Amino acid sequence: MTNAHFYPIGTPGQPWGDAERAQWRAAQQRQRSYFDDVVIALEQLPDDFDVVQYGQLDHAPDHYPLFAVVNRDWNPALPTVLVTGGVHGYETSGVHGALQFLSDKALGYVGRANVIVAPCVSPWGYERIQRWNREAIDPNRSFRDGGQIEEAASLMRWIASRGDALLVHLDLHETTDSDLQEFDPARCARDGKELVPETIPDGFYVIGNSEDPQPAFQQALIAAVEKVTHIAPADANGELVGMPLQSPGVVWGESRSIGACAGFTDARYATTTEVYPDSPRTTPAECNQAQVAAICAGIDFALAQVETSPKR
Template sequence: MTTAHFYPIGTPGHAWGDGERAAWRARQVQQRSYARDVVEALQTLPGSLEVVQYGQLESITDSYPLLLAMSRDWDPALPTALVTGGVHGYETSGVHGALQFLRGHAQDYVGRLNLIVVPCVCPWGYERIQRWNRDAFDPNRSFRDGGLIVESASLMNWLAARDDTLLVHLDLHETTDSDADEFDPALASRDGKVWTPETIPDGFYVIGNSENPEPAFQQALIAAVAQITHIAPADAQGNLVGLPLQSPGVVWGESRSIGACAGVTDARFATTTEVYPDSPRSTPAQCNDAQVAAVVAGLEFALANR
């Protein structure tokens, strides 16, 4: 099923210009605080971690320090892990799952692993519960060509300057009902394309990098999260979000070639987690716990199999 008039901004068949982007931005309302939820939370971390500002996001009305937490006693002899959340700011458990991991589990990796955790890549989107940044660009299609927007470029430049060899990268996401109700229609309207509704999976799943999928790694995450919440079943075509199911809860998707955050490094073990927060079978706490379980399982698998 498709429909011609499916979004209040734009003209069917015509990509947005500056006027449509401005009209879209005017509809976005701040609903929560990055300063309170993320910046303040980062000031209360264990002493084994230090907070680093890797960039600054500025606009006419907003200013956000871009922050990460990393191991204070960095040991070049140890493997390094990157955890990112809030690449899509509306995906709440990505942000709060990363923060929960820092508070409850980062200490477990002292002397075993160097950690870099970026809990909220897109603070403007986090505050407005929005998928895009303020200019209607998708941060999770912008990690290429040196970074297409400030949010991606700042992190890419910081990582490139350090030149760490990364063993594992976990990028924490959600798939929500609002993808079907708001964000997919907005994307089609923005690009002047026809909108074809898709089925939203009910449950947790992971998208492994098709360039280097590491099936056993992906399966280890599914096994850990299955103890917390349910795993998404395939649809009638054997797919999840249009991708063929490889094993329970696991699909392969392009990462580096499309500018997804999970493909920003050469980490051997990389994945995009997808929690479904709108399920009647899941609570917000379970969603956060699922993200933490995936991170811990990923780190432990990588350490055991490097």
């Protein structure tokens, strides 16, 4: 599962300039439709939910309204859950897992929690099956300093303006073979750095925020997902993607400090989920189901802590 090769844009050892970024952007072709796959699905949600436009990406001739879903019967006395998907547009089950949670499970939590779901944070990347945004910037390193790109800034502004006290934030991702075949080589070429290939974990895992990892919460997600699909084993170094294994399927990594989406809120329980959709041991449907299982397990765990805590 390793691959090292020269990336066809740029000069080895030299970071990209505007010309190289423009060359890269011109090579990105639309392969699927955000409107057909996401917007229409949101329009079909029951009346128990409101679809809110919190921003827009304008890349003429393309314009992408950015949507989030909130439950209509909002109760400020209840804890609030945030689910984000499609921060990396190419990570398909992040988007479709969030949509499946909305259609199948979210309503069951209304009355115990408020629910916010932003299913596709990066629609330009979703359509082009691309990790980066249009400017060759990684959205999942941009949730800091008020949002370094519009995909991040729009969501951060909107969440901040609401003033909700978030209990849970689940950010849905995938780790794919294309990370090694395309995106890691592109990143190293863009930054003028040497490519050091990594091993892609075969299975589901979670990345807890090393600044506040909440191990029992992370373990609850793994216990739920292993009923749906397999959990990634550690590599020969006892690691997953360069991070030491803390417990089966659980690693801790920087979040807020690197601008990851899972770290931009003050949610007590936060995580990044990771599915490996290229495994012969799973299917796209199972990957979506794994994301839904992780969301539900995370909410269930967090609500159990709140609902059983002593009242003052």
